[in-house]
Amino acid sequence: xxxxxxxxxASLPRLKITLRLLHNDEIAMGPxxxxxxxxxxxxxxxxxxxKTMNMSYRRAWLLVDVMNRSFSGPLVHxxxxxxxxxxxxxxxxxxxxxxxxxxMATAVSHTAQAYLPLFSGFMAKRTDGSPxxx
Amino acid sequence: xxxxxxxxxASLPRLKITLRLLHNDEIAMGPxxxxxxxxxxxxxxxxxxxKTMNMSYRRAWLLVDVMNRSFSGPLVHxxxxxxxxxxxxxxxxxxxxxxxxxxMATAVSHTAQAYLPLFSGFMAKRTDGSPxxx
Numbered sequence: 001x002x003x004x005x006x007x008x009x010a011s012l013p014r015l016k017i018t019l020r021l022l023h024n025d026e027i028a029m030g031p032x033x034x035x036x037x038x039x040x041x042x043x044x045x046x047x048x049x050x051k052t053m054n055m056s057y058r059r060a061w062l063l064v065d066v067m068n069r070s071f072s073g074p075l076v077h078x079x080x081x082x083x084x085x086x087x088x089x090x091x092x093x094x095x096x097x098x099x100x101x102x103x104m105a106t107a108v109s110h111t112a113q114a115y116l117p118l119f120s121g122f123m124a125k126r127t128d129g130s131p132x133x134x
Numbered sequence: 135x136x137x138x139x140x141x142x143x144a145s146l147p148r149l150k151i152t153l154r155l156l157h158n159d160e161i162a163m164g165p166x167x168x169x170x171x172x173x174x175x176x177x178x179x180x181x182x183x184x185k186t187m188n189m190s191y192r193r194a195w196l197l198v199d200v201m202n203r204s205f206s207g208p209l210v211h212x213x214x215x216x217x218x219x220x221x222x223x224x225x226x227x228x229x230x231x232x233x234x235x236x237x238m239a240t241a242v243s244h245t246a247q248a249y250l251p252l253f254s255g256f257m258a259k260r261t262d263g264s265p266x267x268x
Contacts, residue, residue, distance in 0.1 A: 124204055
């Protein structure tokens with residue numbers, strides 16, 4: 001989910017929505033960081049979470065570092081014992097921020113969706129070989 | 135307006151929203167293309183419109199070409215007589231698409247805005263020297 005992509009109906013155009021929350025001109029939260037948080041919660045490890053996104057440990061750690069600096073407290077609590085230690089978790093604040101961001105993205109998708117049928121009459125026929133071409 | 139940026143109140147975090155309408159895996163409409171359309175409508179020229187966005191004539195023309203291919207007809211009617219001919223206009227379809235995209239972006243901004251007060255309690259204090267720091 002690099003961005004939220006809406007495609008409810010094959011006859012409707014596809015829409016990509018990206019929501020980025022800024023803090024001090026850094027991206028405090030966005031689609032990639034939200035996906036990383038969810039993966040950390042699932043895997044218990046920053047390295048393993050990064051791997052599910054084809055991201056180096058260094059890159060994943062840098063994203064976590066930006067998040068931990070942007071909010072009023074850390075979103076991720078890194079377990080001691082090295083990268084194989086496991087047990088890395090989201091803090092209660094991390095869970096709240098991820099939940100709130102996800103809710104906002106869902107609400108925004110719903111709003112945008114209402115506009116897609118009107119667009120569909122404006123589009124050229126698809127030529128990308130999709131079996132769902134009109 | 136590379137993206138729609140919401141910042142109604144200095145105490146709220148800033149949010150950037152990007153809406154991209156896809157067609158055949160190309161971006162048929164997005165913040166940059168919408169801004170270009172509006173500038174063409176205003177200046178009557180692809181070259182002049184591109185210049186207001188610090189964009190080369192070639193780049194502006196390529197964006198117009200993608201739009202003209204993505205929709206059921208051209209969005210821009212280029213005037214004959216070369217780049218200084220003037221009189222380049224949006225077609226009725228171009229006006230409709232721009233209007234529809236703008237309405238969708240506005241509606242999405244309103245939806246997202248409702249979530250920002252909840253985020254503001256989660257953020258670290260700003261250190262970017264903004265005079266509106268809390």
